[in-house]
Amino acid sequence: MSTLPSHHRALVVESTSQPLTLETRPTPCPPSAAPSYAFPTPLVPGASAIGRIASLGPDAVALQRGQLIILDCVVRARDDPATAILLAIHDSGSPRSQKLARDIWRDGTFAEYARVPLENCIPLDEKQLCGELGYEIPDLMHMSYLMVAFGGLRDIKLEPGETVLVAPATGEYGGAAVMVAIVMGARVIAMGGNEAELARLKKHVLKGSPGASIDTVQMVGDEMADAENIKKLGRTIDAVMDFTPIQASSLGHNGRISLMCMNENPMVAWTAISKNISFRCKLMYECEDILQLVKMLESGVFPRGKEFVDTKAFSLEDWQACIDAAAQHRDWQACSHCSQVSCNLRCSLRFKLSSQFESLSRWK
Numbered sequence: 001m002s003t004l005p006s007h008h009r010a011l012v013v014e015s016t017s018q019p020l021t022l023e024t025r026p027t028p029c030p031p032s033a034a035p036s037y038a039f040p041t042p043l044v045p046g047a048s049a050i051g052r053i054a055s056l057g058p059d060a061v062a063l064q065r066g067q068l069i070i071l072d073c074v075v076r077a078r079d080d081p082a083t084a085i086l087l088a089i090h091d092s093g094s095p096r097s098q099k100l101a102r103d104i105w106r107d108g109t110f111a112e113y114a115r116v117p118l119e120n121c122i123p124l125d126e127k128q129l130c131g132e133l134g135y136e137i138p139d140l141m142h143m144s145y146l147m148v149a150f151g152g153l154r155d156i157k158l159e160p161g162e163t164v165l166v167a168p169a170t171g172e173y174g175g176a177a178v179m180v181a182i183v184m185g186a187r188v189i190a191m192g193g194n195e196a197e198l199a200r201l202k203k204h205v206l207k208g209s210p211g212a213s214i215d216t217v218q219m220v221g222d223e224m225a226d227a228e229n230i231k232k233l234g235r236t237i238d239a240v241m242d243f244t245p246i247q248a249s250s251l252g253h254n255g256r257i258s259l260m261c262m263n264e265n266p267m268v269a270w271t272a273i274s275k276n277i278s279f280r281c282k283l284m285y286e287c288e289d290i291l292q293l294v295k296m297l298e299s300g301v302f303p304r305g306k307e308f309v310d311t312k313a314f315s316l317e318d319w320q321a322c323i324d325a326a327a328q329h330r331d332w333q334a335c336s337h338c339s340q341v342s343c344n345l346r347c348s349l350r351f352k353l354s355s356q357f358e359s360l361s362r363w364k
Helices: 095-104 126-132 136-154 172-183 195-208 223-231 271-274 285-300 315-328 335-339
Strands: 007-012 021-026 051-056 068-070 074-077 080-086 114-115 120-123 165-168 187-192 216-217 237-244 251-259 278-281 346-347 351-352
Touching: 007 315, 021 315, 051 136, 068 136, 074 095, 080 216, 095 136, 120 285, 126 285, 136 172, 136 237, 136 285, 165 172, 172 187, 172 195, 172 237, 187 195, 187 223, 195 216, 216 223
Parallel strands: 114 346, 165 187, 165 237, 187 216, 237 251, 251 278
Antiparallel strands: 007 021, 051 068, 051 351, 068 120, 074 080, 346 351
């Protein structure tokens, strides 16, 4: 029998024109066999998170109370997997997805307790990750960036030994793509507009993965000029992870592009056709990608410590300082998951979340 507190604290968005407020709210309960959800009009923000199971619904057979998990923020309708939302971020715009976001999975994880779908809770081997490999629990929130990068790279079937161009590579997702591609055994060309940041990125990568193959190219804002600078490296590019207007002209024959950005003009027609270039548009990742990434992390192939991520934690009361810190550290090295809070998750299960709004001391 679960013993849950009657109330818990949560950050609430009353209006997009007002700051967040910290409120005491009734603690959400696991659903019954015939769930009926009623959410108040305000929204609790917060998407992916690391947490512990606090309570389970009747359909849970493997997860256990107290178990460490990562919460996947991509919530899909159980009777229509094509209908998906990003938890407390985006309702996707269709009537079906809006119903899912409005009526069922409305509140996110910037709270002490959160209710989330059972199938979105991916178990983590805490003994291996935090014991044998020495990761701190808050640092595991970096997986929320790695999952996106891995989803795109896996979608274009990146192979060991291939050369992948990441552009730009100095932001959170681009930096995560560089790290993931290196771990996958690829040779990386990292592009960005800031030459000093590219040099810092390369130094950081080689410190965490001494055997990595990584080159950098500064973007000058002209695709043909950028392509010429890439050619100077003397490499045939097999794949591109693109978060900007695409670098199609840089690809070799039969190259692949993972397009993960909003782009009104996604291709240079003749360049793409003449080279047999394949485009794969990808939103986030699939569940199988998360499971595979977790296995990779647990196997010890990723860097550790500050070579993995540099994390800062905040209490719920310090939400403004957290958001300010996240806004100032939007690069590949700093963990802006401090904007992701720490709570307890309850899903079809209830789950005790460890993102970064809670103090690190609670995990010691």
